[in-house]
Amino acid sequence: MSDTPTRIQFSINGTGAAAEAEPRMLLADFIRHRLGLTGTHVGCAHGACGACTVLVDGRPARSCLMFAIQAQGADISTVEGLASDSSLSALQDEFRNHHALQCGFCTPGMLMSASALLTENPDPSEEEIRRALAGNLCRCTGYNNIVRAVKAVAVRRRK
Amino acid sequence: MKEAKETGCYTGVAVRRREDERFLRGQGRYIDDLPEPSGLLYLGFVRSTHAHAAIRSINAESARALPGVTSVVTGADLAAWTIPMATPAPDGKKLLRHNMAVERVRYVAEPVAAVLAANPYLLEDALELVEVDYDPLTPVVSIADARKADAPRLYDYLSSNIVFEAKYAIPGTDEAFAKAPHVFADTFSSTRLSGVAMETRGFIASFEKGRNNLTLWSTAHLPHKERWEVADALGLAEKNVRIISPDVGGSFGLKTSTFPEVVAGAAISRRFGRPVKWLQDRQEDLAVMHGRDFQFHIELAVDDNGLILGVRNTPVVNIGAYPMWVTTAGLDAAGAGHHMMGPYKVKHYAYHAMSVVTNTAPTSSVRGVGAPICSFGMESLLTRAAEKLGIDPVEIRRRNLIKKEDLPYKNAVNVTHDTASNVECLDRALERSGFMEFRKTQSGKPGRDGKLRGIGLACMADHTGQGTSVTRSRGQASRWPGYDGALIKIEPDGKAVVHVSVASQGQGHETVFAQLAADGLGLSIGDVTVEAADTASVPFGTGAGASRAAVAAGGAVIKASTRIAEKMKRIAGHMLEASPGDIVLSEGKAFVTGVPNLAVTIAKIAETAYMIGTGQMPKDETIGLDALEYYDPPSSSYAMGTHVAQVAVDPGTGLVTVERYYVVHDCGRVLNPSIVEGQIVGAIVQGIGAALMEGARYSEDGQPLSTTLLDYTIPTTLDVPEIVVDHIETPSTFTLGGMKGAGESGAVGSVPAIILAVADALSAHKPKITTMPLTPSTVLSLMGVR
Numbered sequence: 001m002s003d004t005p006t007r008i009q010f011s012i013n014g015t016g017a018a019a020e021a022e023p024r025m026l027l028a029d030f031i032r033h034r035l036g037l038t039g040t041h042v043g044c045a046h047g048a049c050g051a052c053t054v055l056v057d058g059r060p061a062r063s064c065l066m067f068a069i070q071a072q073g074a075d076i077s078t079v080e081g082l083a084s085d086s087s088l089s090a091l092q093d094e095f096r097n098h099h100a101l102q103c104g105f106c107t108p109g110m111l112m113s114a115s116a117l118l119t120e121n122p123d124p125s126e127e128e129i130r131r132a133l134a135g136n137l138c139r140c141t142g143y144n145n146i147v148r149a150v151k152a153v154a155v156r157r158r159k
Numbered sequence: 160m161k162e163a164k165e166t167g168c169y170t171g172v173a174v175r176r177r178e179d180e181r182f183l184r185g186q187g188r189y190i191d192d193l194p195e196p197s198g199l200l201y202l203g204f205v206r207s208t209h210a211h212a213a214i215r216s217i218n219a220e221s222a223r224a225l226p227g228v229t230s231v232v233t234g235a236d237l238a239a240w241t242i243p244m245a246t247p248a249p250d251g252k253k254l255l256r257h258n259m260a261v262e263r264v265r266y267v268a269e270p271v272a273a274v275l276a277a278n279p280y281l282l283e284d285a286l287e288l289v290e291v292d293y294d295p296l297t298p299v300v301s302i303a304d305a306r307k308a309d310a311p312r313l314y315d316y317l318s319s320n321i322v323f324e325a326k327y328a329i330p331g332t333d334e335a336f337a338k339a340p341h342v343f344a345d346t347f348s349s350t351r352l353s354g355v356a357m358e359t360r361g362f363i364a365s366f367e368k369g370r371n372n373l374t375l376w377s378t379a380h381l382p383h384k385e386r387w388e389v390a391d392a393l394g395l396a397e398k399n400v401r402i403i404s405p406d407v408g409g410s411f412g413l414k415t416s417t418f419p420e421v422v423a424g425a426a427i428s429r430r431f432g433r434p435v436k437w438l439q440d441r442q443e444d445l446a447v448m449h450g451r452d453f454q455f456h457i458e459l460a461v462d463d464n465g466l467i468l469g470v471r472n473t474p475v476v477n478i479g480a481y482p483m484w485v486t487t488a489g490l491d492a493a494g495a496g497h498h499m500m501g502p503y504k505v506k507h508y509a510y511h512a513m514s515v516v517t518n519t520a521p522t523s524s525v526r527g528v529g530a531p532i533c534s535f536g537m538e539s540l541l542t543r544a545a546e547k548l549g550i551d552p553v554e555i556r557r558r559n560l561i562k563k564e565d566l567p568y569k570n571a572v573n574v575t576h577d578t579a580s581n582v583e584c585l586d587r588a589l590e591r592s593g594f595m596e597f598r599k600t601q602s603g604k605p606g607r608d609g610k611l612r613g614i615g616l617a618c619m620a621d622h623t624g625q626g627t628s629v630t631r632s633r634g635q636a637s638r639w640p641g642y643d644g645a646l647i648k649i650e651p652d653g654k655a656v657v658h659v660s661v662a663s664q665g666q667g668h669e670t671v672f673a674q675l676a677a678d679g680l681g682l683s684i685g686d687v688t689v690e691a692a693d694t695a696s697v698p699f700g701t702g703a704g705a706s707r708a709a710v711a712a713g714g715a716v717i718k719a720s721t722r723i724a725e726k727m728k729r730i731a732g733h734m735l736e737a738s739p740g741d742i743v744l745s746e747g748k749a750f751v752t753g754v755p756n757l758a759v760t761i762a763k764i765a766e767t768a769y770m771i772g773t774g775q776m777p778k779d780e781t782i783g784l785d786a787l788e789y790y791d792p793p794s795s796s797y798a799m800g801t802h803v804a805q806v807a808v809d810p811g812t813g814l815v816t817v818e819r820y821y822v823v824h825d826c827g828r829v830l831n832p833s834i835v836e837g838q839i840v841g842a843i844v845q846g847i848g849a850a851l852m853e854g855a856r857y858s859e860d861g862q863p864l865s866t867t868l869l870d871y872t873i874p875t876t877l878d879v880p881e882i883v884v885d886h887i888e889t890p891s892t893f894t895l896g897g898m899k900g901a902g903e904s905g906a907v908g909s910v911p912a913i914i915l916a917v918a919d920a921l922s923a924h925k926p927k928i929t930t931m932p933l934t935p936s937t938v939l940s941l942m943g944v945r
Contacts, residue, residue, distance in 0.1 A: 024280060038192035039185015041408075043357045044441035048868035051357060079185035092183040096175055099833045102841065103665025104182030105189060105357040105408030130876040137868070139357050139409050140665050141837060142844035143876045 010074050012037070013081030021068035027061075028052045030068035031078060039079040039108045043137070050136035053109035054078050060116045079108035082115065090153050091115055098149040102140030110136045114150045123154045169674035169684050173833035177684075178406075178669045187406045190361035190378055196434040199363070200229055202424055203282045203437070205272040205289040206446075207264035210298035210518040210861025211311070214262055214291060217272055222288040227281040231289060232273040232427055234259035240426045241392045246482040248322050254314060254488065254516075256481045258392065258419035258426075264293070265313055265480035266520050267863055268446040270419055273427060275435060298518040298861035302454050302477050305515035313480065313516045320515045322482065323489035325634075327496060328509035329571055335469040335507040339460035343543050347536040348930045350854035351452035351477070352525050353865070355873050356664070358408020359444040364424040365434035373400045373425055378407050380414035381702035382662050382694050384638045388417040388485055389425050400425075402694045410664035411845065413448045415704050416483035416523040445866045449855050450525035452477035455495060457536035460507075461544050465555040469507035470537075470571075472499045474529060476514045479521035486637035488514045491522070495529025497633060500570050501537055502581045502620035502799050503559040508571035518861045526842060527906035528705070530621060531849065538617045538911035539928070542918075553594070556618050557585060574622065574629060576797050578889040584823040585618055587885060588801035592821040597805065603922040610807040612818075613920025617911035620799040623826070623900025624710030624891075626792035642791035643708070644698030645715035647676060647723055649784035651769040653747070653762030654686040657716060660700025661708040662691050666902065667834040671709065672716050674830060675896070679720025680727075681744025682761060698787055706798070706900025709830055714790030714895035722786040727764050733777040734759050734767065796891045798899040800824035802843070802908030806916040810942065813935035815851050815917055820882040822908065827891040827899035836884045839905040843882055846909025848874045850931050917941075 005020035012035060021030050028045075031054065032038050040063060043051030047065040054063045055077035082089045088096065091114055101107045110133065117124055117132040124132065129150045130143075138146065181187055205217075219231035237259045245253035259270040272289050276282035297311045304310055305320040313320055336342060362377040373395060379385040382402040390400045407414065420437055428435045456473040474495035482488035489512060496510035545555040560581040561568045568576040589595060594614055601612045627641035646658040657676045661668060669689040677684040691697060701711060724744055731749035732739035741752045750758035767774030768784045776782075805819040822839060829835050852872050856864045865871035890897025910931070917938065918928050926941040939945075 022280070029279075032191070037185070039187070041189065041358070042191070043359075044868050046441065046867055046869075049357065049441075079183075083184050088180065088183055095183055096179040099173075099176065099837050101176075101179060101182055102667070102837055103357065103409040104178070104187045104406065107182050107187075108185050111183070134875045134877045137355075137357065137873060137875065139355055139411070139845070139873065140841045142840040142882065143874075143879050144840060144882060145837065147876065 006069050008068060008072050010071050010076055012076050013078060023069060025068045026064055027066040027068045027071055028063035031063060037078050037080050041105055041108060043106065050113060051106050051109040053112045053136065055112055055116055058116070058119065060113050079111055082111060090156055091118065094149040094152040094156070098145045098152060100141060100145040100149040106136060106138045110138065110146060118150070118153060122157060126151065168678055170678050170830055172831070174670055174674055174684065174831055176667050176670045177673060178667065189358050189406050189408055190363065190376060191438055193363065193376055193405060195436065196363065196365055199434045199436055200275040200277065201279050201282045202427065202435040203274050203286050204270040204420060205274065205286055205291065207260060207267055207269040207271050209264055209293050209295055210267050210300065211296040212264050212293035213296060214260060214264060214271065215294050216292045218290040219272060222274060222285040225281065225285050225288060227277040228285045229275040230431065234261045234271060237423055237426060240430055241422060242394055244388065244392060244485045246485055246488050248317055248488065249324065250318060252317060254317065254322055254481060258422040266518050267861060268443065268520060269480065270423060273423055275427065275431065300517055300519060300857050300859060300861045302475050302515055305477070305517045313518065320517070321513050322516050323487065323492055323514035325489060325493050325496060325512045329507050332469050332471065332507040332509040336458065336460045336471065339468045340463055341544060341547065342458055342460045343540045344456070344458040345540065345927065345929050346454055346456045347532055347539065348454040349451050349532050349849065350856065350930065350932055351449050352849055352853050353445050353855045353871055354411045354413035354448050354450065354525060355871070356409030356411060356413065359439040359441060360414060360418065361438040362421050362424055363434060363436045364428040366425070366429040366432065368432050371399055373429065374403065375400065375421070375425060376403045376405060377421060378414055379404045380407070380410040380662065380664055380704065383660065383699055383702060385417045385421065386694050387638050389422055392422045393426055393429065404662045404692050407662070407664040411526045412524045412704065413450060414664065441868065442866045445855065445871050446863045447520040449479065449520045450522045452522055453495065453529065453532045455532050455536055457540060459540040459544065463548065465544055465548050465550045465558055467503055467505050467559050470499060470505050472496060472510040472533070474510065474512045477517050477519065477522070478514045479519045480516060481521050483521045483523050491524055491529055493633060495533055497572050498528070498530040498622055499533045499537065501534055502561055502618050503537070504561055504565065505571050519857055526845060527903045530903070530907040531846065531910040534617060534619050534907050535911045535914060538915060542915060553589065553616065557582065560585065560618060573632065574795050577892045580825045580887045580889045581618060581799050583887050584799060584801040584825060587887070588616070588803050588821055588823040591823065591883060591885060592803040594803055602919050610809050611920040612805065612807055613916045613918065614803065614805045615912045615915030615919055617802045617908045617915065619802065619904060619908040620797040621706060621900065621904040621907050622795050623706035623798050624792045624894060625705060625707060625795040628793065629795045640701050642789045643700035643711035643715050644787065644789045645712060645719045646698050646787045647719040647785060649680065649723060649765050651765055651771055653760065653765040655680055655682055657687060657689045658697040659689060659691050659712045659716065660698050661703040661712040663703065666703065666708065666838065667831065668708065671830045671834060672712065675713055675716045676720045679717060680724055681746065681749070683747055686747065706902040709898045710792050710796065710894050710900055711790055713830065713898050714792065715788050717896050718788035718790055719786040722788060723784055726784065727761065729777050729780060730764050730767055731759050734774060790895055792894050794893050796827065796893050796899045798826040798901060798904050800904055800908055802912035804909065804912040804916040806913065806920055808917060808920045808938060813938035813942070815933055815938060817847055817880045817913060820880050822882070822905070823885045823887060824904065825887040825889050826901040826904065827889060827894065828897035829886060829888055830898060832886065835901045838901045839884055840882050842903060842905025843909040844874050844879055846906050847878060847913060850910050850913040850933060852932050852934065854932055
């Protein structure tokens with residue numbers, strides 16, 4: 001297999017960028033080790049745990065199941081793009097308020113899935129939240145505080 | 160959620176977690192997020208594909224020839240660079256663990272060779288090129304296989320596969336059984352679990368030849384224990400090994416073990432003079448990170464009124480191919496002997512605990528250790544006894560629970576219960592769950608949706624915060640002593656750093672210990688930082704685990720902050736011309752009681768203590784503001800609670816859904832209600848997994864069958880009901896601060912509550928449920944459907 005790198009142009013958290021990736025480099029590794037954005041975590045590398053979830057053109061994607069070259073021209077969002085320098089986003093803030101994280105390893109993927117849900121459906125029901133997050137595993141919290149945190153964002157937006 | 164009570168008291172308040180902001184921003188620093196040292200090589204392991212085989216040959220030529228591959232190391236190479244870990248075995252012998260297989264493999268996924276490569280992708284290529292030729296041997300997989308008289312022995316130098324045995328009996332136990340009018344008995348088992356921490360294990364090992372120093376950034380749950388074990392295996396002094404556990408993504412007990420890869424990695428780094436990095440992939444994790452492979456034969460003797468006359472327990476633990484703790488092969492087995500009585504009064508008790516080795520992955524303790532299966536057995540047998548004797552199942556529990564009037568109650572393994580809100584927990588759980596009404600109207604009956612409903616109740620007590628006296632009485636004196644340490648320093652600017660000997664894997668230590676220290680020192684919590692990660696800077700201690708950090712490290716933080724506070728009061732008294740006894744520390748200031756204007760800031764006191772200002776110290780006062788204290792809990796303290804689970808069973812598919820869950824819980828003084836509730840709920844959901852879906856299964860020839868998260872399923876958002884948590888807060892009379900542990904009790908009570916709820920739903924079929932998980936096919940077979 002050729003290991004000749006390809007130059008990829010993309011946008012990361014709203015900023016245009018370009019970098020090289022070997023043909024078989026996973027998008028997760030590219031984001032983490034080539035771009036240095038280590039907030040996106042790899043929990044299983046077989047598409048089952050959701051820890052590596054990022055948004056590709058606004059839709060949640062498992063960056064462990066994509067090659068970096070598939071992101072040619074794509075608009076990629078990662079957890080690092082959620083907060084401003086000074087303050088957390090409403091979703092991050094409600095995660096903190098509701099103790100929706102313990103070890104924090106699954107949290108970035110969980111935030112990205114929840115953020116995609118809230119963009120698509122600003123006022124989801126509990127059932128809709130549970131379905132949208134069913135592909136993101138968490139072993140610490142038991143999930144209920146995560147569901148409450150997402151719900152609280154919707155309530156906060158309604159006010 | 161409030162940041163603090165108006166009184167300035169943080170302890171007991173749901174203070175928002177101080178670790179959260181970095182995690183939420185994606186700035187957590189787990190092993191694979193750390194900057195990589197220059198010259199780093201990536202390490203991977205060729206693993207056995209056989210459960211039991213002799214190694215004929217290893218051919219690594221094509222792997223070595225691959226550009227980018229630095230070296231291939233075999234088990235024989237590693238054996239020459241390390242000292243095997245030796246665990247006491249019967250007949251005064253030692254069971255020797257090599258950290259990579261030498262001549263013989265004993266489980267699928269045992270490391271056989273290690274490859275070093277320039278990048279992780281090349282490493283994967285190279286691992287596939289190493290050829291190992293095996294001569295298969297007969298594998299021993301199950302407890303039953305291992306105990307057969309003619310079973311193949313895993314270790315030729317041991318007389319059998321039973322590598323640990325412990326017996327204990329209160330005199331008169333057998334006689335009590337012989338005379339008892341009713342004896343109920345069965346064998347209760349668990350299917351082996353995998354821990355599935357979201358972050359798999361990993362490390363960066365960096366050996367500096369010139370200084371003879373090893374630095375190990377590791378997912379270690381017990382950094383000091385890992386330091387000792389690695390130092391011992393490499394023949395280094397402990398002072399020359401530094402373990403740094405950065406942010407760690409969950410453990411649930413599994414990462415307390417020092418696994419073979421970390422010892423191999425440290426030795427390889429020393430040998431080649433290069434830093435090496437290893438990350439476990441999820442398939443490896445699911446193949447080797449196992450625990451709770453138990454078969455407990457439990458007997459319960461009761462009188463005509465359902466009062467317990469005696470209990471006998473024969474716990475057998477499949478520990479896999481070798482013990483993971485160097486000091487004992489019986490950690491789980493002995494624990495099962497110890498944890499059997501739970502919240503009940505048991506006068507006569509005996510156990511005969513044993514561990515067997517098999518050709519399966521070595522196991523570690525999983526959250527709850529033996530207690531969930533002890534509780535499963537006890538609650539099931541009490542339920543059967545109630546039915547046979549015509550006593551209400553709640554009433555039989557109530558009659559046997561340890562009550563306030565029994566205090567102090569010394570149990571059958573000589574541990575004293577200091578508080579007992581068992582009856583209050585039970586009553587409140589009955590009230591909140593509507594248990595009695597549900598049983599009358601819905602139990603075992605199909606609802607409109609055709610599903611059968613059931614409700615299950617379990618009373619439980621969890622042994623927490625064990626101090627050295629109990630550890631020693633259990634014969635476990637080792638690198639698991641029982642105390643913990645805290646080193647607190649107020650820096651010259653008046654702000655504090657707290658170093659604790661317990662590392663966190665997500666439990667919120669940076670918050671709770673800051674709460675205790677801020678209150679003890681009279682500082683704003685924003686001026687207190689907690690550090691726990693580095694053996695070079697934290698005091699020695701036992702470490703988190705067995706529900707002990709809040710008790711042991713919490714006590715140490717209280718002691719150290721009290722000592723510094725006393726010194727600050729002496730200095731402030733001198734500065735304000737008041738008696739130290741009249742000084743109050745609060746909100747960063749020291750003031751005279753009743754005269755809040757007569758005050759000096761803690762910053763000023765620190766300046767004085769470090770003699771960097773012009774303030775005068777009292778005569779004979781020492782320089783500085785720091786204190787190192789250890790706290791050794793005088794005993795253990797039992798946390799307790801009642802769990803109620805309500806389930807629906809689909810009679811067509813056999814699928815069980817937990818629909819409602821209630822727990823009323825008493826873990827003594829609560830430091831942070833939000834964190835305690837998070838621990839309890841998280842553990843209950845792990846119990847849902849264990850009871851209904853999880854199983855790290857093996858084929859008959861010892862091949863692991865669930866090495867992806869599609870085969871080993873854990874609960875998702877869709878498997879978890881509303882979980883109502885209610886606290887009764889009875890401060891421990893034994894522990895400094897009144898805390899008891901909260902980490903494991905959720906995992907203990909949930910297993911019996913859920914299983915008894917399923918049994919209740921299926922009551923028409925009179926099922927005797929003795930194992931788990933209750934997968935749909937198991938449930939259908941309990942219903943007589945094949």
